[in-house]
Amino acid sequence: MAEHFLTCPLCGFEFRKSDSLCHHGCPLGALCNLNRCPACEYEFPEGPRKGSWLRRLLQRKESTVPPLPDEGLLTVKTLAAGERAEVLCLAGDSPSRRNHLAVFGLVPGSELRLLQRHPSFVVEIGETVLALDADVAGDIVLKRPAA
Amino acid sequence: MPEPAAVESVPLGSAETAKVLPFPGPGARAAAATVLLVGNPNVGKSLLFKNLTHRYVNVSNFPGTTVEITKARATFPSSGGSNREIEVVDSPGVNDLSPRSDDARVTLKLLEQNPGATVVQVADAKNLRRALLLTLQIAELGHPMVLVLNMLDELATRGGRIDREKLSKILGVPVVGTIALKNHGTAALIEAVKEARPVSLFIPEAASEEAYEINRGLLTRVNEILAETYTLDQPRHASLSVRLGFWAMHPLKGLAFLVTILAIVFWFVGLLGAGTLVNLMETGLFKQRITPLAIRATDALLPFPHTHEKKPIAFTFSVPLTPVNNIPLGTMERTVIVPTYALAPGAHLGPGAQILRFIHDFLVGQYGVVSMALSYAFAIVLPIVTAFFLLFSLLEDSGYLPRMAIMVNRLFRLMGLNGKAVLPMILGLGCDTMATMTTRILETKKERVVTTMLLALAVPCSAQLGVLLAMMASLSPVAAFAWMGMMIGIVLLVGSLTARAFPGEAGDFILEIPPMRRPQFSNIWRKTLGRLDWYLREVIPLFVVGTAALFLLDKIRALPAIARAGEPLVTGWLGLPKEMSSAFLIGFLRRDFGAVYILDAATGPHPLLSHLQIFVAMVTITLFMPCIANFLMIGKEHGMKTAWAMAAFIFPFAFFVGGLVHHISLWLSIF
Numbered sequence: 001m002a003e004h005f006l007t008c009p010l011c012g013f014e015f016r017k018s019d020s021l022c023h024h025g026c027p028l029g030a031l032c033n034l035n036r037c038p039a040c041e042y043e044f045p046e047g048p049r050k051g052s053w054l055r056r057l058l059q060r061k062e063s064t065v066p067p068l069p070d071e072g073l074l075t076v077k078t079l080a081a082g083e084r085a086e087v088l089c090l091a092g093d094s095p096s097r098r099n100h101l102a103v104f105g106l107v108p109g110s111e112l113r114l115l116q117r118h119p120s121f122v123v124e125i126g127e128t129v130l131a132l133d134a135d136v137a138g139d140i141v142l143k144r145p146a147a
Numbered sequence: 148m149p150e151p152a153a154v155e156s157v158p159l160g161s162a163e164t165a166k167v168l169p170f171p172g173p174g175a176r177a178a179a180a181t182v183l184l185v186g187n188p189n190v191g192k193s194l195l196f197k198n199l200t201h202r203y204v205n206v207s208n209f210p211g212t213t214v215e216i217t218k219a220r221a222t223f224p225s226s227g228g229s230n231r232e233i234e235v236v237d238s239p240g241v242n243d244l245s246p247r248s249d250d251a252r253v254t255l256k257l258l259e260q261n262p263g264a265t266v267v268q269v270a271d272a273k274n275l276r277r278a279l280l281l282t283l284q285i286a287e288l289g290h291p292m293v294l295v296l297n298m299l300d301e302l303a304t305r306g307g308r309i310d311r312e313k314l315s316k317i318l319g320v321p322v323v324g325t326i327a328l329k330n331h332g333t334a335a336l337i338e339a340v341k342e343a344r345p346v347s348l349f350i351p352e353a354a355s356e357e358a359y360e361i362n363r364g365l366l367t368r369v370n371e372i373l374a375e376t377y378t379l380d381q382p383r384h385a386s387l388s389v390r391l392g393f394w395a396m397h398p399l400k401g402l403a404f405l406v407t408i409l410a411i412v413f414w415f416v417g418l419l420g421a422g423t424l425v426n427l428m429e430t431g432l433f434k435q436r437i438t439p440l441a442i443r444a445t446d447a448l449l450p451f452p453h454t455h456e457k458k459p460i461a462f463t464f465s466v467p468l469t470p471v472n473n474i475p476l477g478t479m480e481r482t483v484i485v486p487t488y489a490l491a492p493g494a495h496l497g498p499g500a501q502i503l504r505f506i507h508d509f510l511v512g513q514y515g516v517v518s519m520a521l522s523y524a525f526a527i528v529l530p531i532v533t534a535f536f537l538l539f540s541l542l543e544d545s546g547y548l549p550r551m552a553i554m555v556n557r558l559f560r561l562m563g564l565n566g567k568a569v570l571p572m573i574l575g576l577g578c579d580t581m582a583t584m585t586t587r588i589l590e591t592k593k594e595r596v597v598t599t600m601l602l603a604l605a606v607p608c609s610a611q612l613g614v615l616l617a618m619m620a621s622l623s624p625v626a627a628f629a630w631m632g633m634m635i636g637i638v639l640l641v642g643s644l645t646a647r648a649f650p651g652e653a654g655d656f657i658l659e660i661p662p663m664r665r666p667q668f669s670n671i672w673r674k675t676l677g678r679l680d681w682y683l684r685e686v687i688p689l690f691v692v693g694t695a696a697l698f699l700l701d702k703i704r705a706l707p708a709i710a711r712a713g714e715p716l717v718t719g720w721l722g723l724p725k726e727m728s729s730a731f732l733i734g735f736l737r738r739d740f741g742a743v744y745i746l747d748a749a750t751g752p753h754p755l756l757s758h759l760q761i762f763v764a765m766v767t768i769t770l771f772m773p774c775i776a777n778f779l780m781i782g783k784e785h786g787m788k789t790a791w792a793m794a795a796f797i798f799p800f801a802f803f804v805g806g807l808v809h810h811i812s813l814w815l816s817i818f
Contacts, residue, residue, distance in 0.1 A: 005592065011357060056647060056648050056649075056650065057644065057647050057648040094655075095357060095358070097655050097657075098359045099243065099245065099358045099362060100655065100657050102243075102359055102362045102366070103242035103243040103277065103280065103362060104242065104277065104657070107362070107366050108363070110366075115393070116396065116397065116398075118398040119396075119401070119553060119554055120396075120553045120556045120557075120566065122396060122553065122660065126274070126276055127271075127273045127274045127276075127305070127307075128276075128277065129659065129662075130657060130658065130659055130660065131396075131553045131556075131566070131656065131657070131658045131659075131660055132655075132656065132657055133556065133560075133565065133655060133656035133657075135655075136655050136656065136657060
């Protein structure tokens, strides 16, 4: 059966609705519409269903996160193919994306080399070769190695 | 010599996991007798599992091949002379134990519920950094551990060296080197399992509870260990496979590569498999030999007064060049008996003979188990599916598929998916049910549902593709391109609409690209056989059930009634003869089966269908849901509600598009 997964808005932890344990002794029981993140214990209401599927089909998508300023910032997106650089930080608001990159060794302080830019960005970190989307690439902020 | 015992596979669906775990099962045998193989994706856990237990599990050069837990018992020689029975468990690859993905959840649960089990962590020696990050995460759970450095040969060709003794001293656990592909180092590993100890390295407490911060802290520690144990002699020349790997993802060369690969797949599966091999099996083997033999045997065992018709059946063996040109190598004609028969004139069948006739028809009649179900399963489906799986396994092991994902990422983005979805989509050309199971490698629910939907709607599986290609042969090449264009258009349109209508976001495209490797023939062959075995088990019962249903409907003379009931839809809307109702009826069971029915009507000396009708029927049946098994698999993966919702969309949509093609073509007077 399909499980209903929730993402904690505070820490980004993804968990099953059934794992959302209620605070002990709460009299509301099943009537309560708060969910409790098992990782950080933050309680939040499950977001209202954002309209029907028909409405989603017809409405325009709007981005909630403002993009990083482009000028003067060195990211994987602005690096030239073949260049090396050191990772300064990982931007973006998604902790799960940051962790996803971290387990491949892509963390601040590590050195990477951009292999190609099209059709997708491909970076090399040590012996790991990773393909990335443009929006992920734009969130990896770099600094040039001290020559 | 380890002796294989029972192998069990536990599907990784979230509902099942809770039910099946924890094991070891009955009697909770001594906990130390369990060995858990854990490691990053694509490091060779499954190969090592095979080496340890002599049991084959699916192995490939694509991260995330193991989508279920496999366990097997193996007996290892012990130092005391007596044998020790050990349960070996293969787990899905994980980069990180924070329970974000299904795989990580399963692996973490597996570790937590077997506290005394020995953990054998398999590491890609080339990529020690990531392996050690995982080692330090597992270390916190306190299991006795062995670290296996696999792919030592690839490390050596890259000029890397690892000081195993020093590493073992730092971590406090045995470190073994192996080359699993060549089965080197397995004996040393078995010895080392006895020496397994918990990691004794001190790991400072993390300052934060966030997985990312913890991992950052651990990586600092890992880098210190690497500095002491890992050396790389830099200047290395790019080997052919490395260069090939770069070409395959280059914007232009990569595109040429992709087109070449697709052309080879088309020739091998579409022309050689679906043409030459099917012809050989269907006409050469079944129609000329097996069916007549089965008819004779049945007649001898179940005699009732009747005579079978005899027909000359010719079969030409040829090597295909293009869809319309081929090199004929030889023709063979035999006059043989066929399933159609006439009762002896004036004969009256008593109840006994009636029963004999019923069984006779059930076995070798027009809708007989041998003459229809088995000949179809073995003669048409088997050669095509074999050709496809053989080539797919080759592509999979070479490491080309992730590079293909790079090439198509932008296109898939239009459908709210990312390049990773290319693996299920391509596998869908082999078997949609199997591909639906593989959608688990995708991260978000949205991606999994959209991919499943597109697979069920418009990706023809190899069995159906073969039948469709045969049908296209009777049409012009323009029609073939029109059909292909329509299917691609529908995939893009429905994909982008489903992506908008379905809540949630597509996951990030962050895909590890493995090195290109020369595929091992034995692995490819074994993998193909494994898939074929699965496929035939899935398919043959369905064919027999489907044929039996048709047979019974025919016997109780319900087929004409069904044809009448379907008339408004089939004749009125699609503009097809009413006999085609049964094709669509059986198409609900398996759409390729329905397609065979249409093929029968479309070819032969007196075709029932005009060219436009063939095209309309082809489009409609392509858009059907693949088969009952696929429907059930969707239910298993995403819930029955989703499965019914998809069926409720797909079938009306198929008829809608078919009718649209019919009416638009009439209106524009095409054909």
